[in-house]
């Protein structure tokens with residue numbers, strides 16, 4: 001029997017954990033459609049944090065303690081930039097700089113960003129396909145009391161402290177989906193929406209014209225995984241963001257966001273009491289332990305999600 005094609009929509013850290021689980025299943029051919037809306041230029045270099053987190057994780061290069069960045073990293077280049085008077089609040093390690101230099105040089109030569117991302121993943125030994133949802137520029141902006149700021153300014157420099165009044169995704173209306181992303185959705189046996197931030201990781205993927213439509217039109221079942229456990233995030237600002245933007249901050253709020261798109265929503269055992277509310281919102285609730293603390297846990301959850309998918313016919 002051929003391997004099952006799983007297409008995963010993923011942000012950074014939460015998405016990469018789910019990706020690692022599927023990558024560990026021998027009978028899965030994994031394609032990850034990542035988020036490019038966190039991308040930003042630093043020191044003249046194009047940095048793509050969510051894509052790099054997925055790449056480094058699947059390559060086994062990730063810093064396991066923090067969940068992002070390369071292990072065994074140093075900050076000498078950043079020290080020099082600081083001495084030279086540059087703003088260095090965005091931590092970029094020396095090894096990581098190598099990747100940003102490479103990506104920026106190739107982009108300057110006019111290469112498609114998705115081709116660069118694919119080649120980088122292969123060069124690092126990643127077996128899964130890493131696909132960009134668009135080759136165009138889409139950037140999340142956050143409205144705070146101090147006005148509109150860039151996503152990394154909010155996330156890294158200000159440590160998610162400001163209250164979020166609104167979000168926008170600059171460039172998204174004019175962005176075109178990549179043929180690779182559309183093909184990965186159309187050809188999937190199973191489409192999974194990772195337990196990523198629904199508002200700043202998944203929405204800027206689904207909001208690219210043609211992507212949500214391709215998810216809806218795909219023959220494959222669509223399973224989302226809740227990033228909220230007992231009404232709280234494992235990490236990051238998704239819960240506060242959801243509250244600030246008028247969403248219910250629990251698995252039902254996640255079900256409401258993915259209603260019409262996901263046929264089922266995996267919710268944590270701690271949220272079993274919310275199953276009725278999830279079903280009323282649209283998706284069929286599937287109750288499983290969803291906290292991924294080690295590779296065995298990631299793999300177990302991925303296997304349980306795969307078990308929801310029918311065997312491929314051809």
Ligand code: GDP
Pocket residue numbers: 010011012013014015016017050194195196197198200201225226227228229232233234235236238239290291292293
């Ligand atoms: P970012 O781009 O690095 O912020 O990462 P993502 O958007 O991919 O993921 C952030 C979300 O992942 C947060 O809302 C977390 O609650 C969620 N998350 C992280 N680890 C886990 C986990 O083990 N299980 C579940 N269910 N959610 C998780």
Ligand code: CA
Pocket residue numbers: 011012013035038049050200201
């Ligand atoms: Ca991110």
